Amino acid sequence: MSMLFAVNSPELSTKLVSQFPDSNVVHVPCVADLLLRLYANRLSGSNTYERNLSLVVYQEPASTSSATPESALNSISAEELSCLIQKQFPCFSLSVTTPANALEAVGGLNTRRTMYSTRLNRVSTWMYNDYAGPDQPGVNDSETCAHSKSDHKSHPASSCSSNVYTMLSHLTKVRRSSACNQRKPYSKMISSALDLRSLIHVPRGNTDKYYWDFLSTWDFCAMRLNTSELVWCSYLILGKLARDAGFEVSDNELFLLLLTLEASYHQGNKFHNFRHAVDVMQATWQLCCRLNSHFDSNASVLLVCVAAIGHDVGHPGTNNALMCDPLSPIAKLYQKKSVLENFHTEIFSDILRDHWPRILEKQSVISDTILATDMALHSQYVDQMDTSSSKHPTLLSLIIKAADISNVTRPLHISTKWAVLITCEFNECAALLKFLQKDDGYENYMPECDDPLPDCVESMLIKYPSIPKGQLLFINAFAESLFAGLGDCFHELKFLHNNVQENKKFWEGKM
Structure with missing residues (x-):
């Protein structure tokens, strides 16, 4: 369902509103309320913002005020809101424009809706679209197009549009962000202004003890949990591990990290989605608990569990073979080697850089363990299982590898x-x-x-x-x-x- 969000009471022309059914035009008083609505809709499943192309028409505030964290968030510019959306909701096909450019923006959306008309069109667009994004992302992104010399006949969904998610544009934005010395603290702004815990709703009567009992067994079934429960279970495990390892993070910051991660997985994927990520993290934690005597610090367990929940972030729901043949722009960048695993690592590292930078002090652990999930390298890890298996780096890689395919070991x-x-x-x-x-x-x-x-x-x-x-x-x-x-x-x-x-x-x- 395509949505039109009118933020800060912009004037909407009759022609613009006519492009959306009445029920799909939502008036939102401020940025904070927009973000809360996006998170709530995603958690409830009422709108994933992936199947359709939606638009935010943002009336910039007349004056800027930063007296409180919420007022600072509500005073950002349209360009900043566009960047914030791209950062916090990377898989959403949600564009930001100003009232002056709204008609042109919705016209651009309408010309590109066929790219999202079916599931196969969407996946093809994610993987093979050669749009890399503009040099300066902002409110007029739809005006900037990038074309490669690839054969568009072999990629039927090819087009140029910042309004449509592509793996290449996602990676390009991440690399530009990493190269920039100054990163806008959007995550800090959000965690300071919003009570994110209030968004997490678990069924009445389900206590923390209920979830700990559920998590502390190999009979764990992630399919029994809704999205809010998946976030809550992840919060319980990572919060405990962070305290044990002395890697303190506030509850609100941890909730924001988890909400950002969830929004970085494609909910429509059958298998490789946030549910799978939480399942792998739970399995990783359980294996670490059983092998506790082999670890010399609690930090190792935290790191491999963090890697587990981010190990498939941005996954298109296909595989490396389809990334390489037909050749996708991402496969070309990684020379066809561990394409998805390298992509996940870069995307996840950028998320951690914004939300939990201390974790990246051990960047190699994150990178090495995610790379271990590449099934093309399976035999190499099996061959390593001798006396060297108990060595720290090898053990962590074996644990996450086992957890990644642990579904065949479940009841x-x-x-x-x-x-x-x-x-x-x-x-x-x-x-x-x-x-x-x-x-x-x-x-x-x-x-x-x-x-x-x-x-x-x-x-x-x-x-x-x-x-x-x-x-x-x-x-x-x-x-x-x-x-x-x-x-x-x-x-x-x-x-x-x-x-x-x-x-x-x-x-x-x-x-």
Whole structure:
């Protein structure tokens, strides 16, 4: 649903309003209220701001006042608001303009809506669009276009528009921000002005003890949690680890980091989304708890858990093979090596630089552990599992690698749900390839998994009969060797291999 936000009572022409249904024009009194509304809508799922192109028409305040943190936030310029939106909501297709430029801006949106008309169009746009963004991001971004010499026939969604999210524009903004000596403290402005805890709503009666009991078991099922609960569980784990490691961060700052991370994942992805990130972080934490005697400091556990929740940030919902063939601009930048993992690392490091810079004192830990999740490097890590496995850097990489594919070690009813989601994502990748190749077969593709997952394993297998074969292929090719090796090196982790064997036996019986 495309939205038009009118902030600070701008004058909206009849022609402009006619472009949006009445229910899609929202009048917001100030910037603070706009941000609260965006966070609340995202958390509730009422609007992800990814499926459609939306616009903020911002009437700049006549006078600037910084008497309080909230008034300082409400007094920013239109250009600053545009930069703030890009920083805090990087995956949102949400543009900022002034009343004078509003008609032109909405006209630009309308010419580009086909780029977001279907899920395949959106993913193609994210991956292959060669728009890199203007040199000076601001309220007139839609006027700036960048074209490469790539063959636009092979990239049907190619266009130039700052109103549409692309991986290249995201990375370009991050690199420009990193090269700039002065970074506008937008995160500090927000955390000082807004009570972010008030946005997190968990079901009535669910106490912290309820969530700690849920988190402190290998039976953890992230699919049972809504987005607010995912943020809350992440806050509990990271807050505790930060206190234990002496890496103090205020509650409001931590909530803002988590909200920014959530907004940096594509909610529409079937598997590689914020839910997966929280699942991997929980698994990472649980593995660290079992191997506690092998760590010489609590900081190591904090760092690898932080890396886990950011390890797939900005993921397009596809894979490195599709990034490289057809060749995407991002794959070209990374010379086709660990493309997504390098992208995640750069994006995540920029987020941490704004929200928790002290973590980046150990930048190499973040980078090395995220790189370890590249399945193309799987055999290298399996080969390292000998007496050197207990060495600090290798151990952290093995832990996050194990956590990343831990869904095959979860109890069968949980593992099967993850199998359904990854199957849907693989099917989407196949459809996307046909779409890019102009194969008519993609026209028959219908997005899957939009309905709730079936309750029982047998029902899931009736709907997705290919799951047993896919699970056995993955277990035999990757999971079995990794978890067997970990069990041999660390008796505390033998249960992982046992769980894999039990699940494998079940899938073999279904062939």
